[in-house]
Amino acid sequence: MIAPTVRDGTITPDRIDSAAELPIGYTDDQDGGHYRLVPTGTDEYFASSSPIDSWKRFLSPPEALLVRGRSSSTDLEVEPVVPDPVAFAFVGIRACDLAAIGLLDRVFLAPDAVDPTYATRRREVFVVAVGCVHPGATCFCASMGTGPIPRDGYDLALTELYDGDRHEFLVDVGSDRGAAVMADVSGRPAVAADDEAAAARAERAVAAMGRQLDPLDPPRAAANPEHVGWGDVAGRCLSCGNCTMVCPTCFCSATQDRTALLGDGVERWRVWDSCFTADFSSLHGNPVRATTESRYRQWLLHKLVTWHDQFGSSGCVGCGRCITSCPVGIDLTAEIRVLAES
């Protein structure tokens, strides 16, 4: 069971064994380059916004063994690797992150190139989604059309209805598996007033979104590859790669061959990579994108523009993680606005 949980001063998705490990009584204060846990003084379970890290590591882990083999002076024998089956329940996942998994599905489950690691881990996921009632200052899922209320892709979707003397969950059943689980849960049938209460909270959440992104800006920015703004942001960017690491849809990886010191075993691993590293674009030992400016342009325009050509939608779900986790607080919603100006 993976759920947002309090760890080392943040809320991050990780393994939990009981509901007591949910971030009860905590929310987060997020801004550019800034994250702090804040006690709510209530016993709400889901008062926080998107957790500091994304859920992608559970579906596409930072390191995955692809192929195992044996080498001799004349031959290389390769055995296929069958990933161990895993059955996850993702509890408390938000609309933006659910949308992000939908995007990763297009990347890793494309009919002509199914990734066995991802497919194995993804197959059984039981999703208990939660609608956000307290979006963070870096959130902009409403702009990206992904949230704050989960629309599909869940087995159960919860809205936490909390106001002092009332603490209930409105449950939306999204699948037969979800219905089977609900059969064992005590409760009362929802009435129109419950739906209205949930809708009012969603409306308030949309109004409280901390950031916005105009969908017309990315193509305008793409048409401005020489805009001075690219140099300006590059002057602030550390090229550290944090933004891509925390982004729930960044899927890039490198392959590494590992040989045992002893014996003739050979393994090929896939490891997370980032378009901010030099190796990422290295051809014949030299990076095609040698400057931070070209790397930042690659990241932003891939996320917001060329993703459309590749996968038919934006690669950004508006979770705001890249803003929070950027040590310098670089904010793509602000950058794209500047870069879109003619």
Next chain:
Amino acid sequence: MSGPQHAAPRPSLAVWKFASCDGCQLTLLDCEDELMAVTDRVEIAYFLEASSAVVEGPYDLSLVEGSITTAVDAERIKEVRRQSRTLITIGACATAGGIQALRNFGDVEELLRIVYATPEFLSTLGTSTPISDHVEVDLELRGCPIDRRQLLEVIGAVLAGRKPAIGDHSVCVECKARHNTCVLVAHGTPCLGPVTHAGCGALCPSFHRGCYGCFGPSEGADIAAMTSVLRAQGMSEDEILRLFHTFNAWSEGFREPPVGPVPVALSPSRLSPSRLSPREDRP
């Protein structure tokens, strides 16, 4: 795939020491289980810290620890290079001049007078410089000390005749892969991870400490942007200089860290009160 490991005779390994604390050689000794296991594949031909037996060169692989601080060593490293097919430097001293390169910023004669009772018995250069300033180096392993995994990776790669997987990106990439909490963003602890070369597996942040840059600058490191962040965290110019001037003080980048302006996004007026408060504010 064929590699040199199938060819006889065994490749020979030599380990050389220049000005250093021996910490990187200790990392090598710490790999004894793995190294004992490969002795039928590698001949340890010269490694005084482990054995006084010396096999004449040339050597297939030389690991060089330490920096060049004397005229004698400046000559000796040339001989080591001549005797070595592949030369890999190990650690911050060999790769960047080490902590002893702090002398490069001062006057060595004066330091000698302050520290030693009879400085006339000493013969030393005014600088501590990396091996690559003197001879061609095939690969540099960073760190003070080097990372055990990286060392074994390099030896394994040389034996297998393949490219070692030694990335030159930032510590942050490893830190995020480990699912660490970012101490910089979430605790307000100064951390040089964004501009520091990966390789340690983000050791310090894994223990809730900021990285102090012992692997030296990463590829593409923007030091000015980093100092801006540190300033936003309330560090003075002097404190920032001290942070960079440790094991890799003489590396380009860390040598003269440009102090940039506090970024608008991190300016104190935009901060929620908790940003600059100490770590105690977290549960």
